[in-house]
Amino acid sequence: MLWSVLFTIGGSCMTFEVLKLSGMCAELGRFLRLFGAWPPAALALVVILFCKVFTEFADNSCVVHAMLPEIARLSVASEVHPHYLMLAATLASSLPCHLVTGTPANAMVSQYVHIPPWRMLSAGVGPMVIASVVPWFTVSIWSKAVWADVSSYPPWAREHII
Secondary structure (H helix, E strand, C coil), X not given: CCHHHHHHHHHHHHHHHHHHHHCHHHHHHHHHHHHCCCCHHHHHHHHHHHHHHHHHHCCHHHHHHHHHHHHHHHHHHCXXXXXXXXXXXXXXXXXXXXXXXXXXXXXXXXXXXXXXXXXXXXXXXXXXXXXXXXXXXXXXXXXXXXXCCCCCCCHHHHHCCC
16 A cells, blocks of 8 residues: 555544634534524435535544534434434444545545546546435435434434534
């Protein structure tokens, strides 16, 4: 493995750690709370698109680590089941398609096959759309089949108002 792969992944992890320490993640959480009055399905789509954009520029595990606490605060503020929005964010962040910084697998493939970034960017448009629609469909439809109470706000979330 080339050093550039390690530096790319380490740099994205450090970037999100600095964003957390500087309070920028809290500001991003405040931005997400602007959509708190929207219906849960629309709110899930906003969270999915928000995480998809960040995942294309930073490692997916770093994005999830930095943004899940803010998404939990959003779900408490909008009285949506926390599992609903956090599942949406996790699924959306686990499908990076465009750039080498999205996941170590993208970086390794790009380095091994010598794919230029502009080719990865153009080839990732279709998978990006699919990777946004499928998690939204999964969260909106299948989560209700898996968790019967995901449509209701749980009492344990009321106790932990942030």
